[in-house]
Amino acid sequence: MKFVVCMENTPFGDFSADDLTIGRLYEVIGDVDAHGMIRIIDDTGEDYLYPAKLFEQVEIHDSTAERLHSIFNR
Template identity: 50%
Template structure:
């Protein structure tokens, strides 16, 4: 599967490593799609599609890049 997001780049993913204050919206150790938001990223935030299916800003320190492109093709693990 080779999906592209609107800006022509392949989707990025990050793993949630912390969810203080966002326990209902973010599951620890789950991989989330990251949407580009350069302004937010410059301010230490990251835009992800969370458990609600909507995209929201969260502290970037709550996430780690998911790794290889092959990881992006694997389903989320609960």
């Protein structure tokens, strides 16, 4: 399980980043794609692709990651 923290929520192209909260922790679904995008569940509760450059990856202990995953998927 990978987790990232939102560091920026500026608009990008035709897309809005209004559904991201700076400083909030998000779980990454899958890997970074060929276009530098990552899939996360944003503040709407839906999963969307966002540019990976808006986030910083954080290292979290395995047991904490499992607990966070359970919380995020309720």
